[in-house]
Amino acid sequence: LEVVRAVEPRIADAIAQELTDQRESLKLIASENYASPAVLLAMGNWLSDKYAEGTIGRRFYAGCQNVDTVEAVAAEHATALFGAPHAYVQPHSGIDANLVAYWAILADRVEAPALAKVGKRNVNDMTDAEWAELRQAFGNQRMLGMSLDAGGHLTHGFRPNISGKMFDQRSYGVDPATGQIDYDGLRAAAAEFKPLVIVGGYSAYPRKVNFRIMREIADEVGATFMVDMAHFAGLVAGKVFTGDFDPVPHAHIVTTTTHKSLRGPRGGMVLCGPELADQVDRGCPMVLGGPLSHVMSAKAVALAEARRPEFQDYARRIVENSQALAAGLTSRGATVVSGGTDNHLVLIDVDKYGLTGRQAEQALLDSGIVTNRNSIPQDPNGAWYTSGIRVGTPALTTRGLGTGEMDVIAELMHTVLSQTSPAGSKAKYDLDPALAERVSKQATELLADFPL
């Protein structure tokens, strides 16, 4: 850090403060984790300086022998870990991985002249009408993805994201009575809508997904079945999700981030069979620039870590912890969406505390508990204020906290939420600062036994 400080002290301070904050607050953001020192160090080195556009052994630059090694080792670990025939480890993020996958699917299934048309345009300057024209050139292809309020992600065909400009989208959701995916509704929507792509996967759905049934539905309507396992890749890697709940044997193509439950560096990855492999490997230069070689090397290290037996123990404990957290909250009177959890996350309906998600998120943050607000099914407060709080256990499980600590955290959260009251707008709230400080101190004390 002193080397950085000598150049720009404000950055050194921000880095040091980030470590302190992460050490001292309860990190319950479901999409975050603590990468190992090996992963972090594999990222901070001279591989960062190398250009390596292209793929292994076929680069547009000279001198890529070390990057070839890095990319090949990362892909080798990914294919072995997930049992996938092919892995493309270049995507810089989950959004990029999804974009690579969507282009590959379109290129595989749509006439080439439609794709060529894109190449002639500056997509940033395109108007809605031009996007409509482009979708028409693609043959108005359709995507069926999970609705945002049921836990889907923006990249699953929603308008603010490029996927919603490339495809006409329709959503499937959850059964209001159970909070779980309504597979009959999904089957009916697929039969009527006839999508080119059905997307499985989520950002905020607390249950297992039956990917075997989803593949059957995709086959019935001739759709390509893609699964975005960004959130639960660690549970697939750790063999908690197997059989019908492992997307890899059932989907035509699987995308993921590498930094959430998988505990690697920030980044993305695509897994697929030989039919789509050539198209996927064109991610660069189609939609990606030169690969981040240093990040690919950290992906290789993280994937090697995930192949160790102890990672399976870690994945099992993530779920044990989230179930303990859900039980601890429920027993104190909280409502959790779908009545519990099968995975790493719990979705709390904070309307039961008379709060919006925004008020609850901020009150918890004041108390040293870092979460994020999230829509819940049929959310009356929309995507900005929301009525939910999403919490996840991958990060605290990495630090070694167990089910006993989850019960203490449930108590702290319930205390804060039940003592917070709305104050005139959907963002404002009242919370006694002394209470927030006391909880924050308790959180730090709890974490002191689990050093980072």
Ligand code: PLP
């Ligand atoms: N896919 C899913 C399901 C996600 O939850 C996220 C991020 O939260 C992404 C994709 C995007 O990942 P990134 O932020 O790396 O682009």
